[in-house]
Amino acid sequence: MSELDPHAAFVELEREIGLLLRRSRAISSRLAGQLHPDLDGAAFGLLALLQDTGPLRASDLVARLGLDKSTVSRQVASLVGLGLVERSADPDDGRAQVLTPSAEGAARLAQIRDARRERWEADLGHWPAEDVATLAELLHRLNRIGDAWAREADEEPVD
Numbered sequence: 300m301s302e303l304d305p306h307a308a309f310v311e312l313e314r315e316i317g318l319l320l321r322r323s324r325a326i327s328s329r330l331a332g333q334l335h336p337d338l339d340g341a342a343f344g345l346l347a348l349l350q351d352t353g354p355l356r357a358s359d360l361v362a363r364l365g366l367d368k369s370t371v372s373r374q375v376a377s378l379v380g381l382g383l384v385e386r387s388a389d390p391d392d393g394r395a396q397v398l399t400p401s402a403e404g405a406a407r408l409a410q411i412r413d414a415r416r417e418r419w420e421a422d423l424g425h426w427p428a429e430d431v432a433t434l435a436e437l438l439h440r441l442n443r444i445g446d447a448w449a450r451e452a453d454e455e456p457v458d
Contacts, residue, residue, distance in 0.1 A: 330415070334346075337381060341370070341374055353399070354389075355397060378398075384398050385400075
């Protein structure tokens with residue numbers, strides 16, 4: 300058995316994550332079009348985050364996604380304009396607004412997510428359930444690193 304080259308492992312990891320991200324962007328764009336013909340892929344991800352986390356302020360979206368305010372503002376305006384997201388007063392601070400998926404936005408997103416899960420089950424159905432769970436756990440751990448990077452970027456002083 301040959302010894303694993305750590306550098307080669309990281310090179311392969313970078314290559315595979317790059318491919319995954321490129322495919323993810325393409326899939327998000329396709330799914331966004333299925334959700335609403337005028338929706339872009341980035342806004343689709345924002346809607347999914349709102350569905351998963353519950354009501355959030357736009358500033359929370361900026362922090363969680365690591366995007367600039369203007370990008371989030373455009374995406375939110377698009378989602379609100381399409382009737383997929385609603386704004387309401389923040390119960391903790393009446394001066395601020397929180398964003399939540401509208402009933403229509405949540406229903407459309409649920410349909411797409413159900414279809415996507417069915418596709419995953421069809422494509423990976425021959426995998427042992429333990430492998431699927433391990434992949435999910437490893438991706439979860441990787442996403443926590445991304446969360447930490449976003450927090451560090453928010454804390455860096457601006458010159």
